[in-house]
Amino acid sequence: MNAALALIARDVRLAWRHPHEIVTILAFFVVAASLFPFGIGPEPQILARVAVGIVWVVALLAALMSLERLFQAEADDGSLDLLVGASAPLELLALAKIVAQWLTTAVPLIAAAPVVATMLNLPPEGFGVLMLTLILGTPGLSLFGGIGAALSVGARRGGALLALIVLPLVVPILIFAVAAVDAAIAGLSPRPHLFLLAGLSVFALTLAPFAMAAALRQATE
Amino acid sequence: MGIASRFEGRELACVRGGRIVFARLAFDVTGGGLLILRGPNGAGKSSLLRVMAGLIAPAHGALIWNGEDADADPVAHRARAAYAGHDDALKPGLTVREHLAFHAALRGADARHLDAALEAFGLTALATTPARLLSAGQRKRAALARLIAAPAPIWLLDEPTNGLDAGAVAKLETAIAAHRGAGGIVVAATHLDFAGAGAATLDLAAMRAA
Numbered sequence A: 001m002n003a004a005l006a007l008i009a010r011d012v013r014l015a016w017r018h019p020h021e022i023v024t025i026l027a028f029f030v031v032a033a034s035l036f037p038f039g040i041g042p043e044p045q046i047l048a049r050v051a052v053g054i055v056w057v058v059a060l061l062a063a064l065m066s067l068e069r070l071f072q073a074e075a076d077d078g079s080l081d082l083l084v085g086a087s088a089p090l091e092l093l094a095l096a097k098i099v100a101q102w103l104t105t106a107v108p109l110i111a112a113a114p115v116v117a118t119m120l121n122l123p124p125e126g127f128g129v130l131m132l133t134l135i136l137g138t139p140g141l142s143l144f145g146g147i148g149a150a151l152s153v154g155a156r157r158g159g160a161l162l163a164l165i166v167l168p169l170v171v172p173i174l175i176f177a178v179a180a181v182d183a184a185i186a187g188l189s190p191r192p193h194l195f196l197l198a199g200l201s202v203f204a205l206t207l208a209p210f211a212m213a214a215a216l217r218q219a220t221e
Numbered sequence B: 001m002g003i004a005s006r007f008e009g010r011e012l013a014c015v016r017g018g019r020i021v022f023a024r025l026a027f028d029v030t031g032g033g034l035l036i037l038r039g040p041n042g043a044g045k046s047s048l049l050r051v052m053a054g055l056i057a058p059a060h061g062a063l064i065w066n067g068e069d070a071d072a073d074p075v076a077h078r079a080r081a082a083y084a085g086h087d088d089a090l091k092p093g094l095t096v097r098e099h100l101a102f103h104a105a106l107r108g109a110d111a112r113h114l115d116a117a118l119e120a121f122g123l124t125a126l127a128t129t130p131a132r133l134l135s136a137g138q139r140k141r142a143a144l145a146r147l148i149a150a151p152a153p154i155w156l157l158d159e160p161t162n163g164l165d166a167g168a169v170a171k172l173e174t175a176i177a178a179h180r181g182a183g184g185i186v187v188a189a190t191h192l193d194f195a196g197a198g199a200a201t202l203d204l205a206a207m208r209a210a
Helices: A002-017 A020-040 A044-067 A072-077 A079-084 A090-119 A124-151 A158-169 A171-185 A191-220 B045-053 B074-080 B096-106 B111-120 B136-149 B166-181 B204-209
Strands: B006-016 B019-030 B034-038 B060-065 B081-084 B154-158 B185-189 B199-203
Touching: A002 A090, A002 B096, A020 A044, A020 A090, A044 A090, A044 A124, A044 A158, A044 A171, A072 A079, A079 A090, A079 A191, A079 B096, A090 A124, A090 A191, A124 A158, A124 A171, A124 A191, A158 A171, A171 A191, B006 B045, B019 B034, B019 B045, B019 B185, B034 B045, B034 B204, B045 B081, B045 B154, B045 B185, B060 B074, B074 B081, B081 B136, B096 B111, B096 B136, B111 B136, B111 B166, B136 B166, B166 B185, B199 B204
Parallel strands: B034 B185, B034 B199, B081 B154, B154 B185
Antiparallel strands: B006 B019, B006 B060
């Protein structure tokens, strides 16, 4: 357990010392989302209709940017051998990497989401639920993403492979997140969608540590 | 690390990418022993060290620790084997001391060996220097200092003298002698003659020809 906490602390400290990485990801989030009004026209009604989808899809792509280096950086400098060779369970260490990734990437993205949602004219009654969907859904996103990141260690064009593995896995998260916000805007209860979203994150939590550990052991062979 | 410790490999075989790297390989090191792995590039020295560390499962054969199959409890085996590979595993943004403290925590050791680890490899003055400012030799020393920061009975060293100057090689020899004196086991793949007293040699090129 101490090993996992030490790994979280190390990764958060590294992110803190290299702030340009999260700044780049946040800038991508804002800039990519701001392209949509140019592409589909500035009519407030149209933007309001698609705002949730844009926030979620762009957040997803932004999160992928940080996942690409999550385990590849460890493999490149030899740290992965030390993690796999430690006596602490690799499942726990992989989970610790995801917790750190969530803290250093998802939390800033969640904090920036209201800005992007305002820019896209999201109706006011959708804001609270949008934040809830991000808080409940991003852990699942990071966990499924971690499986893809572990599987693509050592692959050429690992980033493209990562997207191909992860994007289909996270489609359910996207569907229920957008449905929850749409329900809230339409005056319906978003609760069923939020429960399903939380359920998907819990499901990912039960599966991802084992899948990541198996993939990482394979990568060090 | 009891004096009676004994680390053996029996009938070991390793297959990489469909090619047999070595087969029917055996070794036997007892507490206080040093085993030097020799052989030309590609002879399988690094693969053997990774097998010993539990990072690669052998295609055949077994690692034996004190008469018991190490594969029966892989967690305990990883805890007793400290592996120092080719790569230094240093993060540019972390200081030398932070690397050692993290490594100790990762391996469940407490922080009381940190100062000794820095001292042993002449890193005390560099303790708060970020790894990105270290020279190649200093990086290697920082990587080797992990062996002392998180004590383990078996040291597995892959070309540990790469990039080290004569003074640093002497420090490594001192550290190895101290480890062996305390009943520890050292297995090292190296081209250099170093740390010699009572060392056994395993020539992997001869193994392959056999």
